[in-house]
Every structure is written in structure tokens, then in C-alpha cells.
Amino acid sequence: MITAVVYSESGGTYKTTMTANVAVALERMELNTLVLDLDPQEGNLTSLFDAGEHRSDPDADNLVKHILDMPDGEFHDLIETTEEGVDIIPSHDMLGDFTSNLEQKISYETGMKNMSREEYPRFELLHELLWKKQELHKEYDAILIDPNARAEDLLYNAIFALRTLVAPVKPAGKGNLSLEGLEELVGNMENQLDIEIGLSCVVPSGVGQTNAHQQYQQQFENTEEFATPVSIGNRESLMDAMWEARGSAFKVVEERWKTFEKDGQMVSEPGQRRVRDREVETLRRLYELAWFIATTTFDADIDPVLELDIQGHTNRTIDLKEDDKTEATTA
Numbered sequence: 001m002i003t004a005v006v007y008s009e010s011g012g013t014y015k016t017t018m019t020a021n022v023a024v025a026l027e028r029m030e031l032n033t034l035v036l037d038l039d040p041q042e043g044n045l046t047s048l049f050d051a052g053e054h055r056s057d058p059d060a061d062n063l064v065k066h067i068l069d070m071p072d073g074e075f076h077d078l079i080e081t082t083e084e085g086v087d088i089i090p091s092h093d094m095l096g097d098f099t100s101n102l103e104q105k106i107s108y109e110t111g112m113k114n115m116s117r118e119e120y121p122r123f124e125l126l127h128e129l130l131w132k133k134q135e136l137h138k139e140y141d142a143i144l145i146d147p148n149a150r151a152e153d154l155l156y157n158a159i160f161a162l163r164t165l166v167a168p169v170k171p172a173g174k175g176n177l178s179l180e181g182l183e184e185l186v187g188n189m190e191n192q193l194d195i196e197i198g199l200s201c202v203v204p205s206g207v208g209q210t211n212a213h214q215q216y217q218q219q220f221e222n223t224e225e226f227a228t229p230v231s232i233g234n235r236e237s238l239m240d241a242m243w244e245a246r247g248s249a250f251k252v253v254e255e256r257w258k259t260f261e262k263d264g265q266m267v268s269e270p271g272q273r274r275v276r277d278r279e280v281e282t283l284r285r286l287y288e289l290a291w292f293i294a295t296t297t298f299d300a301d302i303d304p305v306l307e308l309d310i311q312g313h314t315n316r317t318i319d320l321k322e323d324d325k326t327e328a329t330t331a
């Protein structure tokens with residue numbers, strides 16, 4: 001079972017983009033993959049995958065109700081299947097009030113049971129739901145979480161349930177600081193909860209051609225403290241098109257989605273994008289990232305062949321085993 005929280009201390013480090021791309025890569029490796037969107041804000045994984053029709057309806061059943069053990073329906077009715085085959089439990093506005101709802105539940109239950117608030121296992125609820133109640137390990141090969149940005153109850157529940165982190169960082173001074181913050185968070189949680197948390201890898205993302213970016217990338221790649229299997233270049237056009245294609249970077253390239261001006265308006269359409277080698281290279285790296293997580297971190301047995309069926313082009317096959325790695329400096 002592959003389980004990972006895509007987490008970074010700072011906002012906007014391309015977590016949501018990476019979660020979507022890794023999830024689709026795992027699914028393409030024939031691993032049955034589920035993503036949980038714990039971020040209630042706009043521009044989350046749920047909107048990227050065009051899911052969560054009822055996310056603003058306070059009466060609709062949602063993940064929070066299930067985490068708090070007050071469901072309004074079947075757990076499996078929360079799960080939607082996206083066009084690329086990845087399953088998603090979408091976000092809901094109630095995720096934004098998780099802590100206050102949790103506090104109420106704790107008050108009620110500790111009052112009933114004559115238990116102290118400190119004794120209440122407030123970070124273990126998602127773990128209980130996913131593995132004990134729903135036994136999702138019997139159904140899925142991989143589960144990823146795109147957590148909410150703030151370090152609070154929901155994030156701790158996510159980490160407690162999945163135990164492994166994948167950390168995208170931006171190539172900047174702040175990237176180093178966010179890694180220190182990450183280590184601190186991991187250390188604190190391990191002590192407080194008496195569990196072990198693993199860092200699968202760090203992924204420098206949005207790496208541009210400037211000297212500063214290249215140097216930061218080298219710094220990340222040369223350290224022994226953590227693995228950096230790949231870095232992802234600055235691919236704004238490709239990744240931004242994901243939000244129009246409502247899917248992964250694989251979908252953008254295969255269906256050739258492009259945003260452009262037409263009669264004075266910006267439109268996005270499939271069948272328009274040029275096939276660029278550097279974008280195909282980025283897909284290879286995303287696939288390699290998923291492969292690393294699946295095999296090096298989790299010991300899965302996978303044939304690492306990426307088939308790209310690009311509209312109007314002959315199919316491309318990229319075998320990661322045969323590929324002599326083009327050095328990361330071409331980012």
C-alpha cells in the first residue's frame with residue numbers, strides 16, 4: 001500500500017499540481033489510486049479534477065461528517081471517479097470548520113465518558129476511518145492526500161493516517177526554510193504521537209534557468225539528508241493548462257490543450273498545443289517521481305513504461321529502465 005501526504009510548509013509550492021500528476025502517474029502504472037482533498041479553498045484538487053458538485057452545500061454528506069463519526073450517508077458515496085481513472089474524495093466547505101466541529105465533539109464525548117480532553121485521540125480520527133472502519137487498504141493500491149495549508153488538526157490527521165510525506169519545494173531561500181520547518185513538524189509529531197513518519201523525497205519544483213535556481217537545485221540534490229529523485233522545471237504553461245483540461249499534465253499533452261486568444265477572448269481548447277520535447281521530458285520526470293515513491297519508498301513491483309498517446313501523433317513509449325537519464329540541469 002502506497003500512502004503519501006504531499007506537504008510543504010509554504011503555500012503555492014505546487015502541491016496540488018503534484019498530487020494530481022503523481023496520482024495519475026500511479027493510476028497509469030495500474031495502481032488503483034484514491035486522492036483525498038482536505039483543502040477547502042478555491043483552486044484545490046477538487047476543482048482541478050472537476051469534482052465535488054456539492055462542496056458548498058452544508059447539508060450534503062462529506063468527509064468531515066465521516067471523520068467525526070456522524071455520517072449522513074454511505075462512505076463510498078463520497079468517492080467520485082475522475083476522467084483519468086483516479087478516484088477522489090472531494091473537498092467540502094466544512095473542512096474549513098474542522099477544528100471547531102472537532103472541539104464540540106470532544107467536549108461532548110469527554111463529558112459523557114468522564115475523560116480528560118488531553119486523552120482524546122484527536123489526531124487519530126482519519127486513521128480510524130480509512131483503515132479500521134473502511135479498510136481502504138483492501139480496495140486501493142495507493143492513497144494520496146492534498147492537505148490544507150495550515151498546520152492544525154486536519155493536517156495532523158492526514159500525517160497520522162498516511163505516515164509518509166512527499167515534499168515539493170521551490171528553489172529559493174524560502175525552500176530551505178520550509179524544509180527546516182518540515183523537519184521540525186515531523187520531529188514534533190513523532191514525539192507527540194509516538195509514531196514514525198517517513199520523508200519519501202523532496203522535489204524541487206518550478207526550477208528555472210537562472211543561476212540562483214540552478215544552484216538551489218544542486219544544493220537540494222547534493223544533500224544526503226533526503227532523496228531528490230527528480231526536479232521539475234518551470235512549466236507554467238503546461239501546468240496552468242491542467243486547470244483548463246481538468247486533469248493531469250499527461251492529459252494536457254495527450255489531448256494537446258492550449259489557452260490562447262480568440263476574437264478578443266481567452267479560450268482553452270484541446271487539439272491545439274504543440275508537442276514540445278521539454279514538456280514530454282517533464283511527463284517522464286513526473287512518471288519517474290511516481291515510480292520512485294512506489295518502488296523505492298514502498299517496494300511495489302512496477303514496470304516503468306510510460307505510453308503517451310498524443311492526439312494526431314504517433315504513440316511514444318518511454319521506458320524508464322532503458323532511459324539514460326538526461327541530467328537534471330536541462331530543467
Ligand SMILES: Nc1ncnc2c1ncn2[C@@H]1O[C@H](COP(=O)(O)OP(=O)(O)OP(=O)(O)O)[C@@H](O)[C@H]1O
Pocket residue numbers: 010011012013014015016017018039043149205206207232233234235236237239240241
Ligand atoms: N512546475 C511548475 N512551474 C510553474 N508553474 C507551476 C508548476 N507547477 C504548478 N504551477 C502553477 O502554479 C500555480 C500554483 O500551483 P498549485 O495550486 O499546485 O500550488 P499549491 O501548493 O497547491 O498552492 P496552495 O498552497 O494555495 O494550495 C498553479 O497556477 C499551477 O498551474
Ligand SMILES: [Mg+2]
Pocket residue numbers: 015016017039043044045146
Ligand atoms: Mg493546493
